[in-house]
Amino acid sequence: MLCLPLILDAQESDTTRGKTDKSFMYDLGIKIEPARESAPLQGIGVANPSLVRLQSQMDSLTSAFSMYKQDTDRRITELDQALDSVKLVNRQLEKRIYLSPYASAGNPRLIYSKKEGERFFQKGTDAYNAQNYPVAVDYFRKCIDSEAGGSLIGDAYFWVGNSYIHLKDEYLALEYLKRVPEYPLCKNIDDALFLTAVTYRKLGDAEMARFFLERLLRRFPDGEMAKLALLELKRLKSMD
Incomplete structure (x- = not known):
């Protein structure tokens, strides 16, 4: 001073x-x-009286800033907790979309000819075997939107579901796998039911997994996948 x-x-x-x-x-x-x-x-x-007053004002500002910082930190913590709650609810809602045993995927648009659909299916198969799953999905979906026969459309749904599993998008995979049984001439129905059950089990939904395993056993009691379905049911019981 x-x-x-x-x-x-x-x-x-x-x-x-x-x-x-x-x-x-x-x-x-x-x-x-x-x-x-x-x-x-x-x-x-x-x-110096002026400096004394200035020092007092600075002390008041410091105290006010400290209180404001504490209040701001508390509000940020509350917002972080609220955001975590919203994320949890969002994940739960995402799962509930796929709780239905039947898929909600739209019907084929039939914008390609039968010949084009068969060609797309072959290209999708080649891409899948080459582990190029995004390209495989694109070709198989084009096959679905064609006038190809029902068995081929069912197979296309199955391989799209398989591709999405490889792409770590299990929820979208379920949407396609659950469409396969709608095509009775498809040769992959039992595989689709089993894979659907296993996917639900990996997602932690034992109830839906059990539903599809029992559905598989009712429809294909003597099929090749029946034994695997029984083993999966035993695994689910041990998890209860």
Whole structure:
């Protein structure tokens, strides 16, 4: 702080008192905090009232900022918790979309000829065998939108579902796999039912997995997949 010399005409200043007590304000005879006292000049010092007020205002601002920061941190924590809750609800809703045993995929648009559909199916098969799953999905879906026979359309649904499983999109895979049984001439119906059950089990939905395994056993009790279905049912029971 600034220091001003104080000269008194009628009396002498007490310089010894200022030397022994640094917290003494010489001209007023009162004590103040050392941080707000001006340094003595020639043994005589005075406090600057403007700087004292400024220091007080700074203390108030510091306190207010600290309270504001605490309140802001608390609000951010609450928002983070709310966001986590929204994400959890969103994941639950995504799962509920696929809780129906029957898929909601739209019907084929029939925009390609039968010959084109067969050609797309072959190209999709080649892409799948080459592990180029995005391209395989594209060709198989074009086959679905063609006038190819029902058995070929069912197979296309099956391989689209398989491709989406490889692409780690199990929910979309289920939507296509559940369409396969709608085509009774398709040769992959039992495989589709089994794969649907296994996918549900991996997603943690034991009830839906059990539903499709039992559906498989009812429809193909003597089929090749029946034994695997029974093993899966035993696994589900051990998980309960």
